[in-house]
Amino acid sequence: MKKYKFIIVEGVFVCCLLIYCVKGSFAALSLGNSKWGEILPKKMSQEDKAFSKSLAHYTMGLIYDREGNLETAIKEYKEAVGYDYNNTQVHLRLGSDYIIVGNLQKAIEEFKNVKKIDPEDTKSRFLLALIYTAQKKFTEANSEYQEIISIKPGDLNALTSLADLYVIQENMVEAAKVYEKLLQTNKDSALMHFNLGIIYSRLNKIDEAVKELKEAIRLKDDYVEAHLALGVLYELKGQKNEAIACYEKALLFDPLNVRIYHHLGEVYYRNDKIDESIHQYELILKLNPKDLEAYVGLAYVYLKKKDPESAINIIRRAQSFGLDDFKLLLAIGFAYSLKEDYEKAIQAYNDVLKKEPTNARAHFYLGTAYERVNKKEAAIRQFRESIKFDPEMAEAYNYIGYMHAEEGTNLDEAMGLIKKALELEPNSGAYLDSLGWVYYKKGMIDEAIIYLEKARKIVGDDPVIVDHLGDAYDKKGEFDKAIKIWEECLKFNGDQAELKEKIKKEKEKLKVKNGK
Incomplete structure (x- = not known):
């Protein structure tokens, strides 16, 4: 927020x-x-x-x-x-x-x-x-x-x-106490209710914060900042319609406030209302054709729409106004990656690093692009750079670990890296799958099944996780379970010839096992 x-x-x-x-x-x-x-x-x-x-x-x-x-x-x-x-x-x-x-x-x-x-x-x-x-x-x-x-x-x-x-x-507890004391004798101060609401939000007392912001608005209906803050809190609570209502109310009092359009663009984006989000960002650009964040936001909307060409056009439009920021280059890198034009993506990410050499996320995405063009060592170097500049970059730990698991190399290091990723994000199905796959590669099948089942429970029938889980049951000799899992996977990935072939072979193994 x-x-x-x-x-x-x-x-x-x-x-x-x-x-x-x-x-x-x-x-x-x-x-x-x-x-x-x-x-x-x-x-x-x-x-x-x-x-x-x-x-x-x-x-x-x-x-x-x-x-x-x-x-x-x-x-x-x-x-x-x-x-x-x-x-x-x-x-x-x-x-x-x-x-x-x-x-x-x-x-x-x-x-x-x-x-x-x-x-x-x-x-x-x-x-x-x-x-x-x-x-x-x-x-x-x-x-x-x-x-x-x-x-x-x-x-x-x-x-x-x-x-x-x-x-x-950053002593929010004491700050809250002072404002609570102030409000005992200044109950009609919209500003004090607003400030206390913001402090409560910093203390993660969201319901109390909402109450104070509502009171600030009751006392001063045109309090734009209070409407915006309340909208953000509703977003945190998952009440997106209420958030939108707050932002639209703020617009009634300040129709030229671009921050409000930014909020609306973001909430529509997160709510998968793509056309509405595009409309908000275009309104911003009519008010200010050089609004960098609007171009960046609009580019990501098109990327979410799986329309990389439009995203690239938006970035070029921004550059035509003399805007030259690493955020634009990062977005164009994503667009080229989505087009599977990884060489251009690599160039874009390198351009980001010329401007922001310590940008951990740029190093990470450069690593992913190198991995896609099979430059494994270059990819791992970039992931390590990412970790150097941001030791909490969980994705980078996992990516290195998973690459080693796929290659069947450095499995002990891979396990340590993936466990580090899980320390940072313990409920990540992708990281649980990676750990399960390392156990599989190490021949520790029971442990592999435990983590792969956990991953499936969190993510659902992801084709990669289901494929790994089927392999684990196959390795354990439980062919019937492997067949069942792979057949379920076919329901949403019916065009996978390789998976169909695996099922066919597994059924043959099951016949042999059953003596038929």
Whole structure:
């Protein structure tokens, strides 16, 4: 599924934007509304003169700030601090400028000074938390938010920022707790219900996530992101019609949103509604003729339709707009493989690897193409490259193992590789068949039958699996079982002359066995 994420303040650049917001309140300072204006008496003492000088430097700092002369502004603020160290507003302003010029350590020092001077100040803690988040010092950022919440238990900004921090840390359990607390006093916030729904989905609490997203939509019917997220969750639940309804509802509010058409194209594709899927992708390309993902998606729809020529034409159309991405080359490789033009497929996959030399899937499909043209060693090299770049590429482990089994070579290695594939995907009928076939080649017929029967139970009457299982029963001398299995296979593969010949010979063996 496509993941929905919160907009979380992580970078120093975003921190700077927030700093400017903070500065906005400072810029309004004048003798009438500032600290200095309130305390300056008509007759000035030495202490009062210090305040006056501090104010003068602070004012000059503001002027230099407005001119964009930050270095000089910083000098003025430092002078102001020298005359009036306990004025938190000057420290905040100085820290803000340090952030903008990139001196985060100095900024941290100034905000810490504010905390010492005024233990109840929350602005300094908020800015410190933003800096720590940008530096990925999540423990320190968490502490600052917790301090803000202890000072102002209902501070909405602090609580939502703390939740976002937990999301950055992938601590979804704590993030959910914060939003659950927020919703106790903000039940009518569609945004909070949406965020909690997304967090629940990350925790695999799908039903709870659906409930929160529905509530977000109830509160804000035109909440496009909520409709999209709900559609994705319905897809996860296998409720494709409900998913389509969500995406179509989102279109009512945002008919030019190409992401919605992408969702519809994908769900129709997965639901084998080929024409509807093609229609959605073509709509996207009318809105944006250079949408790479739409071309890729449309090409795969045609490949699913077993129409490689149309897929190739779509890719050429994309390339005519100057699009040159490895995803297009990978798709054209699939198309040529489907046409059994393996030399062109090999060229396409090699072109992918020129752009993406560590692309494990490209190495894997290049290996399959080499295997089809009987370049066994080249194929195995590519499968090993695939595993090197993606140690969880189960297909590659299985392919090498099965190739060895077919050749009757390196059977111990083959068994280890296929068992590794099954560790990664324990319910794969294809991998169970491969393991059964290795046992068969090793002469361990009882073990072979166990795994081949498991494979058949998962996959059904796949001709390869049924053929292997029949061979195993034949090897064990149970000719009647072999005949029965092969005859069942003929029902959906009646044109296999080789299989018919095997059945004929097996019946002759059975006659001999029975003494007839």
